[in-house]
Amino acid sequence: MLDCSRREFIKTSASVLGGAALGGSTVSCHRNERMSRKWGGFKYAMCNESMAELSWAEQCRIIGDAGYQGVEIAAFTLVKEGVQEIGPAKRKEMVSTMKRAGIKCVGLHWLLAPPPKGLHFTTPDVAIRQKTITYFNQLIDFCGDLAGGVMIFGSPKQRNTKGISVEEAGKYFAEGLANVADHAQQRNIRILIEPLGHRVTDVVNTLAEALEVAQQVDHPAVDIMFDFNNTVDETEPFDTLLRKYYKHIHHVHVQEQGGKHLGTGNAVNDYVKAFQVLKDLRYSEWVSLEVFDFSPGGKRIAEESIHVLREIEGKLV
Numbered sequence: 306m307l308d309c310s311r312r313e314f315i316k317t318s319a320s321v322l323g324g325a326a327l328g329g330s331t332v333s334c335h336r337n338e339r340m341s342r343k344w345g346g347f348k349y350a351m352c353n354e355s356m357a358e359l360s361w362a363e364q365c366r367i368i369g370d371a372g373y374q375g376v377e378i379a380a381f382t383l384v385k386e387g388v389q390e391i392g393p394a395k396r397k398e399m400v401s402t403m404k405r406a407g408i409k410c411v412g413l414h415w416l417l418a419p420p421p422k423g424l425h426f427t428t429p430d431v432a433i434r435q436k437t438i439t440y441f442n443q444l445i446d447f448c449g450d451l452a453g454g455v456m457i458f459g460s461p462k463q464r465n466t467k468g469i470s471v472e473e474a475g476k477y478f479a480e481g482l483a484n485v486a487d488h489a490q491q492r493n494i495r496i497l498i499e500p501l502g503h504r505v506t507d508v509v510n511t512l513a514e515a516l517e518v519a520q521q522v523d524h525p526a527v528d529i530m531f532d533f534n535n536t537v538d539e540t541e542p543f544d545t546l547l548r549k550y551y552k553h554i555h556h557v558h559v560q561e562q563g564g565k566h567l568g569t570g571n572a573v574n575d576y577v578k579a580f581q582v583l584k585d586l587r588y589s590e591w592v593s594l595e596v597f598d599f600s601p602g603g604k605r606i607a608e609e610s611i612h613v614l615r616e617i618e619g620k621l622v
Contacts, residue, residue: 344587347580349614350375350411352595356603357382362402364603369406371607376408377593378451379415380444387421387440388447396450403451411591412455412494412556413448416441417463426464426481427474427508434481437463441485449492455556455591456489457530458482459499461506474508479521486524497530497556502537510538512550519553530556532595533576534564543579548586557583557592559614564597566606567613577620584621 351373356364361383368376384390391399403409417424417437424437448456458464466474482496489496498515509515515529531547531554539546547554561570583592594610601609 344584344589347583347614347618348375348589348591349373349611350377350408350591350593351607351610352377352379352414352593354379354382354415355596355599355606359603361399362406365402365406365408367604367607369408371604372611373594373607374408375411375591375593376403377411377457377591377595378413378453379418380413380447381415381418381420384420388443391447393450396447400451410448410451410453411593412453412457413444414457414459414499414595416444416456416458417460424463425467426460427469427477428467429469429473429477434477438481438484441481442488445485445489445492445494448494454494455530456494456496457499457556457558458496459501461501464508465506466508471507475514475518475521478508479518482518482522482527483524486522486526490524490526494526495555496527498527499530499532499535499558500538501532501535504537512539512546516550516553528555529553530558532558533572533579534558534560534562534595543576544582547579547582551582551586551588554588555590557588557590558595559592560594560596560610566596566598566601567594567610573613573616577617580617581621 349372351368351371353364353376356367359367365376380388400410417426421440423433424440425433426437428434444456464474464478485496498509498518500509500511500515503510509518512529512531519527519529529550531550533543536543536546541549559567559572559576561567561572563570567573592614594607596606599606
């Protein structure tokens, strides 16, 4: 946690950018509630960008027919300039389409990937940071209008150092999140910091670093998530990491190591201990399939991956 002088510095800096002050208490009550409630099994979702060339209705149909319960949306796949293009009527239509397919919106990821161009969350350029925060708030409303509950902050190219120190970039990261946290909370959305390997960014590479930023912000709408593929800078195995950070993890991305869909590698064996931990701890939030090789096509990716997830479940006790 921050000392008082550091906390006041971030609060003051955040107000300069015109957003919310830091949000107060941690989410300990929510975490205790999560640990005590009855476990109802895993909820699976699929990210939509492997099917970006298809209509929204077709994307939803493929995901629902394969057996997933939710879709995680990369907003940049749906727009030419930004989410402001998708008006209230279209948003309601998107929700209706999801319902017809038997799925719901999990939330958003790839938050700052273009379009729009020119966004950056940790640049020393105040004007660009303000522009980015303004768009982030638009994304919050888009997510809320679709009844999504999480926004996964990956976006490596929009959070790197850009010629400044990692420490300074981390400071801007925390300040930016502080500015949008109250708005996210008002829309019942949690912003989750995604650790990413050093191969794609130099800012927040481990769960420990992600948690440090979240604790600097100290707001119930900001926490962290776990991605199997983004553990290259960790020194502990998946199951240990999940136990260690479980109280702060509110979303899981799954794929083979290297980013291909499940069934193309050894996840069916390598992830069993991790899923056993999630089951033992009664994890009841989303497990979402995110892949980076789209060449097999969305339908095959969806169907083969859900089969592997069921295989993993069959190995649990």
